[in-house]
Amino acid sequence: MRERTFRAVIAVGLAIALWLGVGPAHISGNIPAALAFTNQQQMVMEVWRIVNRSYLDETFNHQNWWFVRQRVLRQQLPNWPATYQAIQEMLAVLEDPYTRFLPPSQYQSLQTNTNGELLGVGLQIAKEEEVSPLRVITPIEGSPAEAAGLLPLDEILEINGTSTSSLTLDEAAARMRGAIGSQVTLKVSRTDRDPFEVNVQRDRITINPVSAELRTESGLPKLGYLRLGQFNGNAVAELKTALEDLEQQGADAYILDLRNNPGGLLQAGIEIARMWLDEGTVVYTVNRQGYLGNYDAIGKAITADPLVVLVNKGTASASEILAGALQDNGRAQLVGETTFGKGLIQSLFDLPNGAGLAVTIAKYETPSHRDINKLGINPDQVVTSSTEQRRQFGTEADEQYKAATALLAQSFATAQR
Structure with missing residues (x-):
């Protein structure tokens, strides 16, 4: 399994900052042999192992991380979508928006867009907490987001009518990506005015750094x-x-x-x-x-x-x-x-089926x-x-x-x- 580490700031259509990281952990304890697990259960175990070894908070947000794993493994995981959802729920107990599971489509988009080209609105975003609105770091120069007047520290309250509080960074990014020429409606909060809506037309964005x-x-x-x-x-x-x-x-x-x-x-x-x-x-x-x-x-x-x-x-x-x-x-x-x-550092891990995992490690x-x-x-x-x-x-x-x-x-x- 390959691994890369990166600073956790997400662009709409762009993920940022590869860094040299640490290897995945090995499980100790009475764990059945791998052959006893289905492919779906093995992925759950792999995610658990990585977090168990590498996560910055050794209390796991004051959770019993072993019991969290057992609870997930007792669930029915008949297919990959159900497995991905179960993994996301497992990671949610950490209440860390930057430690997150990336389904294959999101992980592929993340990898592709580190090369300097975006498809979307060109907006860099972050989250302070697991359940909180999106916070704008900055619009990308020459992007539709900049042309629409979005500014650093704006909060994105809604994307096409959907509240961003419960969305992960990658889910929010996915909602703002789309076909060139299509529009996305963002509800924005800014300190000096009432919340307002902005229509942003998606486009291809090439970054000249x-x-x-x-x-x-x-x-x-x-x-x-x-x-x-x-x-x-x-x-x-x-x-x-x-x-x-x-x-x-x-x-x-x-x-x-x-x-x-x-x-x-x-x-x-x-x-x-x-x-x-x-x-x-x-x-x-x-x-x-x-x-x-x-x-x-x-x-x-x-x-x-x-x-x-x-x-x-x-x-x-x-x-x-x-x-x-x-x-x-x-x-x-x-x-x-x-x-x-x-000031936090994430490590990016490859998972089976083209999925990925980002973990706050330092x-x-x-x-x-x-x-x-x-x-x-x-x-x-x-x-x-x-x-x-x-x-x-x-x-x-x-x-x-x-x-x-x-x-x-x-x-x-x-x-x-």
């Missing part, structure tokens, strides 16, 4: 502006190429824009942090036994030029790992707003041992902004960008004295 530009403005150093929209499979190579090109063009300072970046591949976040750090820890991981693992900078950084990182409430997951690594190592100052606060801490889950990372310089649409980022209308350029101008002027 990196944009870069050398900017020369009066009174400023040659400025390399790098926008990183997501940590997908192309992000590391594209950012490395862009950063090296800007160095060759003579950039004197950099702005790395992580606003509305929902994360993605955790390993990509680590590799990108290493492009800016000669030494130091990038991130710590902590499992249920309290074991502290770490990922460090491993070589010479591409540049030592001054760096400011832009963050906001849509900066999440692997983006927070990168921002926290650069801030805690004194490599960059952060400008903007407190980040989303997503949490991460920044290099200074900050646990930012549900708290976020506070910037060094707080600058609130009404700029929500990414087409405005890096323009004269962007107060956070202007604050970053002023900070770099001051730093550059001081260095020239």
Whole structure:
């Protein structure tokens, strides 16, 4: 059985963040031989084994995990749909929206969409609790969701009239996917207004994670502006190429824009942090036994030029790992707003029949041992902004960008004295 690990943030039509994980557990105790079980029961047992070995909360939400398994095995499991439903009910007792069973169709969609192309509305979503509305991390740049005006921290109360409180992340994502040109109606809650409905037309969305530009403005150093929209499979190579090109063009300072970046591949976040750090820890991981693992900078950084990182409430997951690594190592100052606060790590396991299982196996801490889950990372310089649409980022209308350029101008002027 193959296994991959990833940060748990779900895009509509996109799952995020593969990571190096742990192997499945082996059952101890008086368990009959595998041949005594039907294929359906064997899948139940396999899911139970993985969770029993790997789940972050060793109390299993204060449940007797062995009795949970026995209760499921006593049920009639005449076919695969009944089995999938029983497994989902078994995992529901954990009350963890990110530990979840993925039927074959959902698992296939998850795997396909990590490659940088979506089919749906282009909305990154999360859940705080098992029974809670969906929370928007951010709409994807250029997506129908962005065009419809959806914003970070919006809550999606209903999808085509169905309450999202009882839906899993994958069920909600499936309801928002559909044929190109078809519409989905979302009921949205936002802090500054009454709930309202938005009709969003589904489309195919290609993600281009990196944009870069050398900017020369009066009174400023040659400025390399790098926008990183997501940590997908192309992000590391594209950012490395862009950063090296800007160095060759003579950039004197950099702005790395992580606003509305929902994360993605955790390993990509680590590799990108290493492009800016000669030494130091990038991130710590902590499992249920309290074991502290770490990922460090491993070589010479591409540049030592001054760096400011832009963050906001849509900066999440692997983006927070990168921002926290650069801030805690004194490599960059952060400008903007407190980040989303997503600090849990999931492992993704292959199951028979093309199904999959996601399990929360660890949490991460920044290099200074900050646990930012549900708290976020506070910037060094707080600058609130009404700029929500990414087409405005890096323009004269962007107060956070202007604050970053002023900070770099001051730093550059001081260095020239």
